[in-house]
Amino acid sequence: MPAQKPARIPATVVTGFLGAGKTTLIRHLLENARGRRIALVINEFGDLGVDGEILRGCGIEGCGAGGVVELSNGCICCAVADDFVPAIEALLALDPVPDHIVIETSGLALPQPLVRAFDWPDIRTRVTVDGVVAVVDGKALAEGRFAADEGAVDRQRAADDRLSHATPLSALFEDQLACADLVLVNKTDLLAAAEAGAVAARLAAAARPGVRVVQARHGAAAPEVVLGLGIGAEDDLAARRAPHHDRHHHHDDHDDHHDGHGGHGEHGGHHHYHDDHGHDAFESVVLELPEIADPAALAARVEAAIRAHALLRVKGFAAVAGKPMRLVLQAVGPRVATHYDRPFAPGEARATRLVAIAEAGIDAAALAAMLTAAPAPAPAETA
Ligand SMILES: Nc1nc2c(ncn2[C@@H]2O[C@H](COP(=O)(O)OP(=O)(O)OP(=O)(O)O)[C@@H](O)[C@H]2O)c(=O)[nH]1
Numbered sequence: 001m002p003a004q005k006p007a008r009i010p011a012t013v014v015t016g017f018l019g020a021g022k023t024t025l026i027r028h029l030l031e032n033a034r035g036r037r038i039a040l041v042i043n044e045f046g047d048l049g050v051d052g053e054i055l056r057g058c059g060i061e062g063c064g065a066g067g068v069v070e071l072s073n074g075c076i077c078c079a080v081a082d083d084f085v086p087a088i089e090a091l092l093a094l095d096p097v098p099d100h101i102v103i104e105t106s107g108l109a110l111p112q113p114l115v116r117a118f119d120w121p122d123i124r125t126r127v128t129v130d131g132v133v134a135v136v137d138g139k140a141l142a143e144g145r146f147a148a149d150e151g152a153v154d155r156q157r158a159a160d161d162r163l164s165h166a167t168p169l170s171a172l173f174e175d176q177l178a179c180a181d182l183v184l185v186n187k188t189d190l191l192a193a194a195e196a197g198a199v200a201a202r203l204a205a206a207a208r209p210g211v212r213v214v215q216a217r218h219g220a221a222a223p224e225v226v227l228g229l230g231i232g233a234e235d236d237l238a239a240r241r242a243p244h245h246d247r248h249h250h251h252d253d254h255d256d257h258h259d260g261h262g263g264h265g266e267h268g269g270h271h272h273y274h275d276d277h278g279h280d281a282f283e284s285v286v287l288e289l290p291e292i293a294d295p296a297a298l299a300a301r302v303e304a305a306i307r308a309h310a311l312l313r314v315k316g317f318a319a320v321a322g323k324p325m326r327l328v329l330q331a332v333g334p335r336v337a338t339h340y341d342r343p344f345a346p347g348e349a350r351a352t353r354l355v356a357i358a359e360a361g362i363d364a365a366a367l368a369a370m371l372t373a374a375p376a377p378a379p380a381e382t383a
Helices: 022-031 050-057 080-092 112-119 138-142 151-158 168-178 191-207 246-247 295-309 364-372
Strands: 010-015 038-043 068-071 100-104 127-137 184-185 210-215 271-274 280-290 311-319 325-332 335-343 350-357
Touching: 010 022, 010 112, 022 038, 022 100, 022 127, 022 184, 038 080, 080 112, 112 127, 112 168, 127 138, 127 168, 127 271, 138 184, 138 191, 168 191, 184 191, 191 210, 280 311, 280 364, 295 311, 295 325, 295 335, 295 350, 295 364, 350 364
Parallel strands: 010 100, 010 127, 038 068, 038 100, 127 184, 184 210
Antiparallel strands: 271 280, 280 350, 311 325, 311 350, 325 335
C-alpha cells in the first residue's frame, strides 16, 4: 500500500517574464529534490516545447521522473478548464502520487488565472497552491527593460485613453510581481553586489508586504527556500492584483478576457497573447530551418534579427552539419548563447527550430527571411 500522503498535494507556481530563469530554477530544484517526487506542468508560449525538452534532456537522474505534463498553449487562462484540469488529474493519477507539483508558467502568462484554476471543485480538494514564486531577471530590471515608457506600445496606447498607462510589458511584470509569495532575483552573477541589492530593494517595495526577496545565480535557490511555503494562494486571490488594474479598470473580471487559443499564422505557429485590454500584446513565430553549417553564423543572424525586430526572446534547437550533438540556442533580450546539450537520438529528425517572441506587430515573413537567409559560405574546414 502506498504511504499515506497529506490530504492535499502542494503545488508551486513559478512565474516570471520571458527568459528570467524559470526553467533554470526548476532544473536546480529537480537536481536537489533528494528523493522528493516532483511533478512538472510546463506551459509555454509558442508551441516548440523547448522547456520540456531542456528539462528532459538534462541527463539528471530522476529529473522529471515524477511526471512531466506540457500544456502547449502559452496562456493559462480561459483555456484552463480544458487543458489544465486534465493535466493536474493526470499527475494525481500517478502511483505513487507526486510529493509536490511545480508549474512553470509561460513568461507571458498571468499567474492569477492559474491560481484561480486551483479553485476548480475537482482540484481544490486534492491540491493547494503552496506558493507563487516570481523569478526576475535582475540584469534586465537593472537595465530598465520593464520600464513603463517603452516606445512602440506607448504610441499605440496614446491613441486610446481608455487604457491604463502601463505597457503590456510593465503591466505583465506588475501582475506577476503582485501575485508572488516569494521573489527570486536571478542573474545576480551579471550584477555588482550593490546593483543586485538595489534591484532587490525595488522589488521588495513593489511586491506585497511581507513577501521575501532572495537573490540567486543560475536559479540556484535551495528547495527549502522555494518549496513548502504553505501559503494556500487560492484562498487570497483578491489580494494578488496589480495596482494598474485599479487605476483605469472597468472590467469586472479582467482575467477571463485572456484568450488562450492563439491564432495560427502561416509560419508554422503564430501565437498571440491578449493583454487585459483585449489587444494582442505579444506574438510568437516558430521558424523551421534546414540543418545549419555554422553556429556562430546562426547566432549572428539571430542577434541581428533581435535588433531589427525588437525580439524579446528567441530559443530553440539546431542541427549542425557534421555534429552528432544537438545545439541549444537561447537569447534573452540582446544576448545570444549556444551550447550542445545531447546527441540526436537515432531516427530523430535533425531539425533546426526556433521560436521568436516579440511585442505584437512583428513582420513574421521578414523575420523568417532574415533568419533563413542563406548564410555566408562557412569557413573552409581544415582537416
Ligand atoms: N548569466 C546568467 N544566465 C542565466 C541565469 N539564469 C538563467 N540564465 C540563462 O538565461 C536563459 C534563460 O533561462 P531560462 O531558465 O530558460 O528562462 P525561462 O524563464 O525559463 O525562459 P522562458 O521559459 O522562455 O520564459 C538561459 O540561457 C539560461 O542559461 C543566471 O542566473 N545568470
